[in-house]
Amino acid sequence: MTVNARLRELYPDGQELFDIVLMTNNHAQVGVRLINSINHYDLTIERFCMTGGESPIGYLKAYMTNLYLSRSSGKVKEAIEEGIAAATMFTANKENPLSDTQLRVAFDGDAVLFSDESEIIVKRDGLDSFFEHEKQLENMPLAQGPLKCFLEALGKLQRKFYAKNVRIKCPLRTYLVTARSAASSGARVLKTLRSWGLEVDEALFLAGAPKGPLLEKIRPHIFFDDQMFHITGAQEMGTIAAHVPYGIGQKYHKGKLIQQNP
Template identity: 75%
Template sequence: MTGGNSPIGYLKAYNTNLYLSSDPVKVHEALEEGIAAATMFTPEKMTEVSETQLRVAFDGDAVLFSDESEQIYKAHGLDKFFEHEKAHENKPLDHGPLKGFLEVLGKLQKKFYAKGQRMDCPIRTYLVTARSAASSGARALKTLRLWGLEIDEALFLAGAPKGPILEKIRPHIFFDDQMFHVEGAAEMGTVACHVPYGIAQRVPEGKGIKDKGIFSIK
């Protein structure tokens, strides 16, 4: 309780790993402070999700990774983007705003792996990206490996809609920097979060948003 004042100044003191809010302005403030943050959209009718496994799905560029490659695509087109990714395949991408959140999820997962429970781990992570596995996916995977991070499933859609894949995965929460992907996921009953980062950002109007919270994982 902050008496109407913004809670953003307290996030680092609380070792906050993820800040979710219905207020996009506060989300921007949190990201500027280096805190993983997103604007949460809760659909009116939510799809059924697993009761035994937490499933978290991430977009790649401008979410886990920087928007470096997205800038190339926007400025020079798809062919130049593919050329750039091929030429820099072995150079890791810079980190994006939610890299740290994936790291803390990974630390929790490793506690179960150490007990020989990898296949039964109650946390599962997904990379759901518009990148193509054949032409630009290698750099994303190599970046995660160089960071020492693992993702349970990587799904490369080559520009196809993400809705059908999300319907199959049924994640508890999905993060993307593109509002049309967030809106599409929410329409299908998925809790979707907009990460306003990089060149594609735009502040959502807040229609249909519910709930907010601060999460610290120990």
């Protein structure tokens, strides 16, 4: 991995690296085949967790997991309930060449980096109330969302490069890609990040426009969003996307409230 290779160049004795753990409910006897596959594809994976049919979610905190990714939405929801940042992976519908010198990670804002408090206002009271709400609370930081801790982990690695005067060519770049409008509701987002001591390299406010075409230009290695129609749009444009099943948005389908039994 490029990020780790550069970190080892700058910090030969450093231990803070990107660490990938392969977690599977397969039996340990399949371990040899997994190792052979990892070596064949030249993947940087040193740690395994093979649970023999049991869910691996209970081990996530012991592995000090900053992000759990799975194709299983059930496991992802279970991880989020345990307080672990998690998302369901979706492959792209077409190939879009990715950078091999810079890891690019793109995040939606509300219900991903931030809580769903603003989305609740939109769903309940409409856009006009949302804009007024954001104006009144512009200087009050949003509560954190499920992936804030992952952005923190990325920021910690970025600062190690910045300390060595490697900023413009940093091998790690982060993006905020939000449906918010910059003029009417963008300030609170940026002030929230500042209050957390965090930053993103690029903040893109789309004012409700589709995200897919912009993601096609950014070419992130992964994009996180809580709305499936944005996930689908990203897939169509060649972006690997990950769905974060969190917040009020999960109770709506095609603009209608999904009634749930109490």
